[in-house]
Amino acid sequence: MRKVVFKDIDGKTKKLMLCQTKGGVYLFGYYSLQDSSADWDHFFCTMEDASECCIEEYAINEEDWIIIADQPIHCQQDFIIPTRIKGREVGKPVFGHLQRFVRGQWVDYEIPEKCISFDGLTGDQRLFTTGLVFEYEKALIEDKAKAIKILKALNFDKPSIDIIIG
Incomplete structure (x- = not known):
């Protein structure tokens, strides 16, 4: 399970993600809003421990989180949209070179300049920048509350929101 929250935590951290793995749970922190690799992480043995830390340290409650899809195999867990290190799937990773799954195929991808505010961004730009565009499109069909x-x-x-959701 993975979940994300967008909140200015400390004037620097803009987003948090919890990612449950077989060995435990990672809390990823990001200094920007866009879908990118994390700037820091902490490891917890259980989701309960990670969630408790988020409540106590960052004032993030359970209802603040947005549940997002798990990543496919070989993908970076700290990205929202499936993103991988080029060549990792064949055992020859080319570190520093990323690929993103777009329209059914893997394409080369470079992380854009850091975005630290939604000011001046259109709605579509916010969805694409954060990587939530596909989660949002799916939610429009299956889960209006999400x-x-x-x-x-x-x-x-x-x-x-009232105009968009109808």
């Missing part, structure tokens, strides 16, 4: 939660997390105002 779609609304995503829009709220990306600082859409209520009138805009």
